[in-house]
Amino acid sequence: MSILKCENLSVAYENMVVFENVNFEIEEGDYVCVVGENGSGKSTLMKSILGLIPIRSGKVEFLNGLSKNEIGYLPQQTVIQKDFPASVYEVVISGCINRMGLRPFYTSKEKKRAAEVMERLEITSIKNKSYRDLSGGQQQRVLLARALCATDKILVLDEPITGLDPIMTDEMYKIIKEINKKNKITVVMVSHDIESAVNEADKILHIEKGVKFFGTTQDYINSDIGKVFVSRERNVR
Amino acid sequence: MSTIIEIFSYPFMVRAIIVGSLVSLCAALLGVSLVLKRYSMIGDGLSHVGFGALSVAAAMNVAPLKIAIPVVIIAAFFLLRISSNSKIQGDAAIALISSSSIAAGVIVTSMTSGLNADVYSYMFGSILAMGKSDVFMSIVLSVIVLLIYVLFYNKIFSITFDQNFSKATGIKTDFYNTLISILTAVTIVVGMRIMGTMLISSLVIFPTLTSMRLFKSFKSVVISSAIISIICFTIGIIVSYIMNFPAGASIVAVNLVAFIVFVIIGKIRG
DSSP states (O other): OEEEEEEEEEEEETTEEEEEEEEEEEETTOEEEEEOSTTSSHHHHHHHHTTSSOOSEEEEEEOTTOOGGGEEEEOOOOGGGGGOOOBHHHHHHGGGGGGTTTOOSOOHHHHHHHHHHHHHTTOGGGTTSBGGGSOHHHHHHHHHHHHHHHOSSEEEEESTTTTOOHHHHHHHHHHHHHHHHTSOOEEEEEOSOHHHHHHHOSEEEEESSSEEEEEEHHHHHHSHHHHHHHHHHHHHO | OHHHHHHHHSHHHHHHHHHHHHHHHHHHHHHHHHHHTTOHHHHHHHHHHHHHHHHHHHHHTSOHHHHHHHHHHHHHHHHHHHHHOTTSOHHHHHHHHHHHHHHHHHHHHHHTTOSOHHHHHHHHOOGGGOOHHHHHHHHHHHHHHHHHHHHTHHHHHHHHHOHHHHHHTTOOHHHHHHHHHHHHHHHHHHHHHHHOTTTHHHHHHHHHHHHHHHOOSHHHHHHHHHHHHHHHHHHHHHHHHHHTOOHHHHHHHHHHHHHHHHHHHHHHHO
8 A cells, every 4th residue: 555656756956957757655554765876856855745846847746645744854963953952852753743733832631752762772771861972873772763753654764874873873774674664654764875875665666767677576686777776885885 | 139120120121021021031942953953053044034114114114014924024034944954055145144244234334324323223222122011022022932832742842853754743843934034024023123133042042051961851951941041141141231242142142151151060060
């Protein structure tokens, strides 16, 4: 059952086309990795799906009960956040903001949800710590917790392992897989780490000015473009 | 003690203290969001535009606030656009707008009344400038700012911490950003005649920076900024009265002392 569909989606900055005629459908429960060269438009694609940047043509559809504000988004970190005074709890519970509407305060249900998510990601013990004092891995967990507060259905992760050491990277992948398999939350992850992408994800979306490949990971590894991209990225490492 | 009783026996001092402390409170609250989003320069830019507008209003013999408030609100709108648009160099654009506004103000004034005490007081502030309408205005303004802060506190946090996340979850970030910059514009116009063009932006910036030295959560920074701003304003205006210093400069000096004290305590605590 598809929950997200892009039809002939095109995005341009000024007059520079980032990508054109992108078509794909995400099924409920999918674990999709979005791969491609730097600057190929992976992050831009995610942002256009989330409505953060204007679409030039085509459309993004949310289907079968998914609405646009039910997406749990983990954006790339910004400069602002480096010295931002915010406790872990404040950041996590701000994920519930999409449920609030005009209501000014969080309900006890939302507070409980935040507590449960923190428990699940094992960050309850650092609940009152300042976000800026955390390690990169802990910060990503906090942002993931916030995204989980926002959704029960689909996570969009934009390079969630950037800047993490190998141990923290493995942990992060483990958590994401668990969320996908156990909690049945659809995962769409932008990644520059092709090795892990083909190990972790069930489907691959390869973007290069448009869709170069979309299908199962197995088919991708056997495809021409997949072979070239995977082996070249391996050699770079 | 007798000095404090003396201060409160002058109606103009009472007015200045009411308006000043309310404006400090508003500036500090709005400042938390502006400083954390790296929009500090907007406050500075707005005060310069305010100077231009006040000078032109004085030259035309119109009530200064009637011209200055709309002009500065429009400027706030543009400055925000410029700052959030990475294609234009935001800081350079703000500097251009600031100096051009000052130039316009000075030229208009010298063409009419000449550079007189009014212009001087716009530059460096004067506690004599506050009338009854300012008292009314500042009360209304601070009620609005406080209400908005209470009602939209969680949204303001979310937008300040992560604009993209908030926008993705359906919050109208542009609306809140515009709201904050309009309120900042009004705060600055009301406050700049006490503090002066050159000094008003300190009310926006100092309390947040000071609080951030010691406090680690958003809520504590907001509360601490509000308290620090009112305390620093009050001490500043008393010092200015006793020592016969200009009010704006004294208040900034007190804010600076508070900042240094917080830096030192922060370092000691590690």
